Amino acid sequence: MYENIHTAVVVSEVTKRFRKHNGLFHLRKREGAAPSTVVAVDRISFQVERGEIFGILGPNGSGKSTLVRLIATLLLPDSGRITVFGHDVVREEMAVRRLINRVSVEASFFKKLSAMENLLYGARLYGLDGRQARERALHILTRLGLKRDEVFQPMEEMSRGMQQKVAIARAFLTQPILLLLDEPTTGLDPRSKREVQAFVRELRDSHDATILLTTHDMQEADVLCDRIAIIDDGRIVALDTLGALKARVGRANGHEVTLEDVFMELTGKKLQVEEEE
Amino acid sequence: MAEKPQATGDSPFTTRDPRSAIRDPRCALTRTLRASYAFVERNFNLVRRYWGWEAVWLAYSIATTLSITYIGAGMEAISGVQVDTNYLILYLLIGTMVWRFLAIIFDNISEMIAWERWEGTIEYTLMAPITRFTHMMGQTAFAVAYSLLFTLVILGVVVLFFQLDLSGANLWGATVMLLAGSLSFIGLGILASVLPLLFPERGAQMTNVLQAVFLLISGVYYPVEVLPAWMQALARVSPATFVLEGMRAAILRGAPTSSLWPYLWPALLAGVVSIPLGLTVFHQAERYAKQTGKLKRDG
Numbered sequence: 001m002y003e004n005i006h007t008a009v010v011v012s013e014v015t016k017r018f019r020k021h022n023g024l025f026h027l028r029k030r031e032g033a034a035p036s037t038v039v040a041v042d043r044i045s046f047q048v049e050r051g052e053i054f055g056i057l058g059p060n061g062s063g064k065s066t067l068v069r070l071i072a073t074l075l076l077p078d079s080g081r082i083t084v085f086g087h088d089v090v091r092e093e094m095a096v097r098r099l100i101n102r103v104s105v106e107a108s109f110f111k112k113l114s115a116m117e118n119l120l121y122g123a124r125l126y127g128l129d130g131r132q133a134r135e136r137a138l139h140i141l142t143r144l145g146l147k148r149d150e151v152f153q154p155m156e157e158m159s160r161g162m163q164q165k166v167a168i169a170r171a172f173l174t175q176p177i178l179l180l181l182d183e184p185t186t187g188l189d190p191r192s193k194r195e196v197q198a199f200v201r202e203l204r205d206s207h208d209a210t211i212l213l214t215t216h217d218m219q220e221a222d223v224l225c226d227r228i229a230i231i232d233d234g235r236i237v238a239l240d241t242l243g244a245l246k247a248r249v250g251r252a253n254g255h256e257v258t259l260e261d262v263f264m265e266l267t268g269k270k271l272q273v274e275e276e277e
Numbered sequence: 278m279a280e281k282p283q284a285t286g287d288s289p290f291t292t293r294d295p296r297s298a299i300r301d302p303r304c305a306l307t308r309t310l311r312a313s314y315a316f317v318e319r320n321f322n323l324v325r326r327y328w329g330w331e332a333v334w335l336a337y338s339i340a341t342t343l344s345i346t347y348i349g350a351g352m353e354a355i356s357g358v359q360v361d362t363n364y365l366i367l368y369l370l371i372g373t374m375v376w377r378f379l380a381i382i383f384d385n386i387s388e389m390i391a392w393e394r395w396e397g398t399i400e401y402t403l404m405a406p407i408t409r410f411t412h413m414m415g416q417t418a419f420a421v422a423y424s425l426l427f428t429l430v431i432l433g434v435v436v437l438f439f440q441l442d443l444s445g446a447n448l449w450g451a452t453v454m455l456l457a458g459s460l461s462f463i464g465l466g467i468l469a470s471v472l473p474l475l476f477p478e479r480g481a482q483m484t485n486v487l488q489a490v491f492l493l494i495s496g497v498y499y500p501v502e503v504l505p506a507w508m509q510a511l512a513r514v515s516p517a518t519f520v521l522e523g524m525r526a527a528i529l530r531g532a533p534t535s536s537l538w539p540y541l542w543p544a545l546l547a548g549v550v551s552i553p554l555g556l557t558v559f560h561q562a563e564r565y566a567k568q569t570g571k572l573k574r575d576g
Contacts (some may be wrong), residue, residue, distance in 0.1 A: 067334050069573075076567045097406035108401040110319070112326040117319070124315030124404040125307035125338050266474065 002085050008178050008210035009048040009071060014080030016041040016066050017097055040186040043080070043235035048212055050177075053204055055225030056214040057259065063234040065105070068182045071212070072102045082246075084178055095240075101171035105183040109165040111156040115166045116139050119173055120154060126174035133173070140169045156248075161192025165199055172203055179203075181213040197223055218259035228259070232267045243265035307531050309414075312407040317422075318384075322528070324423070335427070336375060345373045345498065346435060363442050364529060370435065371421055371524050372497040378428040378455065378516055380463045383488060385420035386413070386466025391481035397422030400572055409559055417463050424459075445568040450527035450534035457544040458520030462549025465491075467515075471555075471562040477571060496522070516547035 020036040036240045048054040056064050063268060069075040071082055072092040081088065086093040109118050116137055121132030141151045144165050155163060164184055169177055181200065185193040197220060204211055215221050221228050222242060229239040246257040249265045324331055349365035402412075424449070469487055473480030492548035494508055495517035501509050512518045523540030526532040566572045 031522050074404055074572055094406055097404055106397055108398045110396050110398060113322050117322045121315050121319045124311050125407060127311055277516060
């Protein structure tokens with residue numbers, strides 16, 4: 001059904017604002033002041049081609065996670081339109097949900113449940129039968145390096161790096177054709193980060209999936225992404241391949257241009273590496 | 278430029294593609310049942326993993342049930358007047374057991390959003406390709422089964438402490454009343470689950486307040502006639518009032534099932550109205566939460 005669709009995601013002039021809470025009963029309102037709003041995503045447009053790893057790079061609070069939530073049907077846009085393989089995320093949210101899965105910065109697991117139990121829950125939600133789900137989950141988890149007894153241990157006993165790999169595996173268990181990775185390596189140690197990055201790459205190479213990845217880690221964007229959109233204050237300030245983005249800056253201070261140089265050149269800011277957006 | 282990590286080994290993700298099955302409309306019913314079962318299995322696993330908490334909760338429930346029932350046993354000693362102790366014990370036992378059953382159903386459904394917020398899984402669950410009806414069906418099936426089992430275990434322990442005379446009781450009629458009551462509390466639970474969705478920090482406490490009001494006005498431990506007139510009017514809005522009156526009629530007076538209709542129909546009506554109403558309100562609340570960003574874990 002989707003074989004002939006070559007554009008995975010189309011985001012057209014999308015805006016999302018949030019109202020700021022000003023304390024009990026919104027006192028500002030009584031004083032006659034207009035309620036304050038934050039524009040998290042400001043008239044953003046871009047397309048993601050099928051099979052790409054498309055990076056969204058930006059500092060904390062730039063609107064990356066909001067954008068992912070909009071695509072994932074977890075937020076409604078105030079204006080503009082988003083389609084996933086031709087399906088509108090607002091009007092056809094169920095069709096979109098069948099095609100996507102998302103991994104968020106915090107591994108969203110039932111921490112007392114084992115990896116197997118969490119994966120089974122996810123698989124059943126997406127309509128897989130128990131036997132098939134169990135076989136596939138066991139295959140995936142042992143492929144990830146979990147010993148058989150670890151598969152049945154509570155998630156809270158795993159390292160964060162392993163939890164994040166299990167989260168990505170859970171997403172792929174349902175075979176999404178669009179995978180949304182929202183800062184999947186934030187807070188991981190360098191080794192775990194590289195393992196997760198290698199895992200993402202492997203999955204893309206072996207599976208017909210488009211990956212949209214948000215990060216504030218430029219090395220990660222550099223390693224994984226085919227194209228990168230740089231986002232700041234809810235707006236895209238540049239969108240191109242890695243090489244083309246670097247070419248905009250030229251050589252900087254005698255060293256090879258990095259994405260950090262590109263980001264600073266385009267926004268006048270540094271990317272801040274913090275745990276939470 | 279950083280080196281690209283290389284894919285290694287055989288991938289488990291290249292096996293038979295289940296997407297065709299997932300997206301085949303002919304499989305809709307199977308998908309719905311599987312997805313509903315996901316909640317039953319998940320909740321069962323959570324109960325198993327939190328067994329220590331379950332044991333504490335069970336012990337607490339048995340102790341409170343016994344404490345309340347002993348009030349009936351001690352009434353003659355308290356008042357100095359001769360009373361039908363067996364009747365009083367049964368009166369209070371019915372109240373506490375029925376309330377326990379309905380309250381567990383209400384808790385399991387109304388707090389499903391609060392639990393998912395606490396675990397951090399709310400966005401994962403709410404972006405799954407299932408309808409809210411499917412979601413509630415699974416949650417409800419587990420809630421009723423769990424509540425029934427939990428209540429039966431308490432009852433099994435409590436009856437060891439008292440010599441109960443159930444020779445004249447219409448137990449079949451009482452069961453029918455209980456099932457009708459569970460329908461209405463499913464609907465009320467769905468309605469109450471909206472509160473944690475809309476109020477991430479205070480919603481769970483609001484459902485407790487709601488439950489306490491039902492406990493007060495529904496005649497759980499006393500006839501509603503002892504309440505002030507305005508509270509008696511409120512009691513007629515609570516389906517628990519009718520369930521309790523019907524249960525007491527069946528067990529204490531041995532009323533035949535056919536005569537329970539005046540208690541049965543209000544409880545059924547409450548269920549028939551509150552379940553679709555609850556689903557509609559939940560749908561609207563979910564939409565509002567998506568507009569305002571309240572689905573996010575930390576609110």
